[in-house]
Amino acid sequence: MISMRQAMEHAVSEVLSSVVDDVGQAVNRNVSGAQMLHELLSAPWLHALLQMYECLLQFQRLMPSPFLPYASGLSHEIMTVIQKVHRPSAEARELYSLLSSPHIQALLSSHDSVAQADYGPLLPPLPDELPEDEEAMRIVCLVKNNQPLGATIRRDEETGEIYIARVIHGGLADRSGLLHPGDMLVEVNGNPVVGLEPEQVIQILINSQGTILFKVIPNAAQSSSSQRPVYMKAMVDYRPLQDSSIPCPDAGMPFSRGDLLEVVDQSDGQWWQARKLPCAMSCAGLIPSASMLKSKQREQWWCQPLQVHTCIRPLTLADDEADLPHPDDKRILTDLEEMHFDESDSDVTDGIYLAGFRRSFRLWRRTSFRKRRQSCTSCSPSSSALSTPYEEVALYQRPPQENHRLIILVGASGVGVTELRKRLIKLNPSTFQGPVPHTTRPISAGEQTGREYHFVTKELFEYMVCNHRFVEYGEYKGHLYGTSIDAIDDVLRRGRMCIIDVEPHSIPPLRTRKLKPYVIFIKAPGPERLRQSRRDAGLITHYSINRAFTEDDFMKLEEVSWLMEGKYRQFFDCVLVNDDLQDACIQLCSIIQQAQEEPQWIPVSWSRAEE
Numbered sequence: 001m002i003s004m005r006q007a008m009e010h011a012v013s014e015v016l017s018s019v020v021d022d023v024g025q026a027v028n029r030n031v032s033g034a035q036m037l038h039e040l041l042s043a044p045w046l047h048a049l050l051q052m053y054e055c056l057l058q059f060q061r062l063m064p065s066p067f068l069p070y071a072s073g074l075s076h077e078i079m080t081v082i083q084k085v086h087r088p089s090a091e092a093r094e095l096y097s098l099l100s101s102p103h104i105q106a107l108l109s110s111h112d113s114v115a116q117a118d119y120g121p122l123l124p125p126l127p128d129e130l131p132e133d134e135e136a137m138r139i140v141c142l143v144k145n146n147q148p149l150g151a152t153i154r155r156d157e158e159t160g161e162i163y164i165a166r167v168i169h170g171g172l173a174d175r176s177g178l179l180h181p182g183d184m185l186v187e188v189n190g191n192p193v194v195g196l197e198p199e200q201v202i203q204i205l206i207n208s209q210g211t212i213l214f215k216v217i218p219n220a221a222q223s224s225s226s227q228r229p230v231y232m233k234a235m236v237d238y239r240p241l242q243d244s245s246i247p248c249p250d251a252g253m254p255f256s257r258g259d260l261l262e263v264v265d266q267s268d269g270q271w272w273q274a275r276k277l278p279c280a281m282s283c284a285g286l287i288p289s290a291s292m293l294k295s296k297q298r299e300q301w302w303c304q305p306l307q308v309h310t311c312i313r314p315l316t317l318a319d320d321e322a323d324l325p326h327p328d329d330k331r332i333l334t335d336l337e338e339m340h341f342d343e344s345d346s347d348v349t350d351g352i353y354l355a356g357f358r359r360s361f362r363l364w365r366r367t368s369f370r371k372r373r374q375s376c377t378s379c380s381p382s383s384s385a386l387s388t389p390y391e392e393v394a395l396y397q398r399p400p401q402e403n404h405r406l407i408i409l410v411g412a413s414g415v416g417v418t419e420l421r422k423r424l425i426k427l428n429p430s431t432f433q434g435p436v437p438h439t440t441r442p443i444s445a446g447e448q449t450g451r452e453y454h455f456v457t458k459e460l461f462e463y464m465v466c467n468h469r470f471v472e473y474g475e476y477k478g479h480l481y482g483t484s485i486d487a488i489d490d491v492l493r494r495g496r497m498c499i500i501d502v503e504p505h506s507i508p509p510l511r512t513r514k515l516k517p518y519v520i521f522i523k524a525p526g527p528e529r530l531r532q533s534r535r536d537a538g539l540i541t542h543y544s545i546n547r548a549f550t551e552d553d554f555m556k557l558e559e560v561s562w563l564m565e566g567k568y569r570q571f572f573d574c575v576l577v578n579d580d581l582q583d584a585c586i587q588l589c590s591i592i593q594q595a596q597e598e599p600q601w602i603p604v605s606w607s608r609a610e611e
């Protein structure tokens with residue numbers, strides 16, 4: 001049979017070639033009309049047509065067809081026969097257990113449905129009395145299951161007509177392809193709906209059992225063009241059940257800061273439709289549009305009392321007192337000793353200096369009152385969140401010739417940010433590097449400017465502050481310290497990966513197209529593991545080095561870690577729990593490698609070509 005078909009397919013081309021040959025000879029003999037026929041038969045389209053014909057024949061040959069349309073019935077027959085056998089063999093018993101398993105039964109039943117082309121539910125007969133303008137009317141029958149209909153309705157206040165307001169992407173109505181926004185609802189299960197309140201229509205729907213029959217007048221102006229999805233990162237939290245303005249709270253989709261949203265429909269200026277990524281559910285939900293969310297936030301902003309910052313506690317007198325050295329503590333630092341520690345800090349490994357780990361720099365970061373106050377002011381409802389409740393994002397893969405992305409580590413004081421950063425750089429100093437900080441403190445013996453610090457004058461430091469050259473800066477024991485953008489650039493330009501740690505309020509100014517920062521939040525493990533893992537660890541405080549963690553330290557660390565994550569998670573690309581130090585370090589390496597080498601979501605404004 002197959003060889004006959006193949007012969008036929010070959011024959012088509014052969015016949016054509018011989019016809020072309022024959023007609024060619026006719027042309028040579030000047031037979032009238034032969035020239036035209038020759039051109040016709042040599043035409044490329046005719047050859048293409050024949051090739052298509054051959055493909056179709058092949059497709060017909062490959063199309064599967066069922067051997068029998070009642071596999072399910074046959075399996076039952078076999079099972080009945082086996083049951084009747086007195087002592088069935090092991091093979092028969094195995095066959096019985098295979099055939100009786102629910103998966104095989106379902107498979108055979110599906111096979112039969114396909115074989116018998118038995119698709120979809122049986123529709124009830126059409127109503128006897130159809131209106132005269134029946135072409136304009138559409139009868140839609142949906143089988144009701146546990147899912148919501150996936151559509152909202154609205155009432156035209158002038159005419160009392162009920163319309164489909166929106167169809168939720170991926171919902172029941174959308175998947176039917178039969179209901180569209182703007183369709184006018186005439187009847188639901190035989191009940192005329194014109195003039196009813198939307199709530200009454202919803203009640204009819206709730207009371208319907210089995211199938212629901214809609215009579216609708218389709219929206220003539222309905223656009224068939226499907227929108228391209230837009231990807232957005234949520235910069236705010238949203239809870240539809242607490243929003244009185246949402247048209248249908250059940251259709252709303254809650255989201256939190258940092259969630260990645262696939263916005264599938266922006267046709268309504270007030271309510272968009274979106275899915276949360278990575279999405280397990282195909283059905284979209286309603287979310288407020290950017291402009292809607294902005295106006296909501298403005299309302300809240302005016303009616304809320306001024307919020308006191310919560311992320312980092314300001315240094316109060318009580319805090320100061322709590323931090324005072326314990327009388328028994330033998331390791332109290334004087335100014336002189338502080339200088340000594342700064343010099344003796346072990347920031348040299350294999351002859352390579354690890355910049356940015358010196359003690360006075362770290363002590364400044366830890367205790368700078370000014371810096372903490374700065375944190376406080378930035379904790380009020382942020383103006384940037386008001387202006388961009390959603391940030392459009394796109395997948396970005398760093399081209400090999402481009403600078404590495406800046407890696408930012410953030411975390412509550414004492415969680416281990418410095419420890420992880422130091423270990424990472426020590427592990428591979430030719431790849432990872434920290435920026436060299438600036439200071440106005442005098443250079444000590446054995447130090448070199450540009451190695452431990454950039455030693456600069458107070459005037460130059462202040463000039464740099466005025467020109468916004470610092471990511472963070474502050475004063476400690478009469479000297480200024482800071483991390484500059486130029487020092488970061490310097491590392492990146494040399495082809496290294498620049499790893500910095502900053503206070504979370506310093507992240508927004510660093511979010512630029514040039515630096516494309518990748519932010520990793522270092523999170524404290526659960527209470528038990530935190531206390532266990534830090535049993536032998538020491539803390540740096542402004543009066544002591546390597547003092548053991550106290551219960552108060554643990555409690556502060558947990559609280560600040562939790563508040564920081566809640567407040568700033570929209571800026572975090574990744575969260576790393578610092579439980580076992582070695583594991584955390586390995587994870588950090590692989591996170592950074594992925595950030596540099598694999599596609600990541602970044603704001604679209606960072607991926608645009610340079611103007």
Ligand SMILES: Nc1ncnc2c1ncn2[C@@H]1O[C@H](COP(=O)(O)OP(=O)(O)OP(=O)(O)O)[C@@H](O)[C@H]1O
Nearest residue numbers: 413414415416417418419533537538578579580581
């Ligand atoms: N996973 C861990 N297991 C045990 N000890 C840890 C772990 N991570 C960090 N430590 C220790 O905890 C102490 C504090 O860590 P580190 O100095 O890195 O904190 P930090 O987050 O940089 O805080 P700060 O900014 O106040 O200096 C250090 O002694 C460090 O070795």
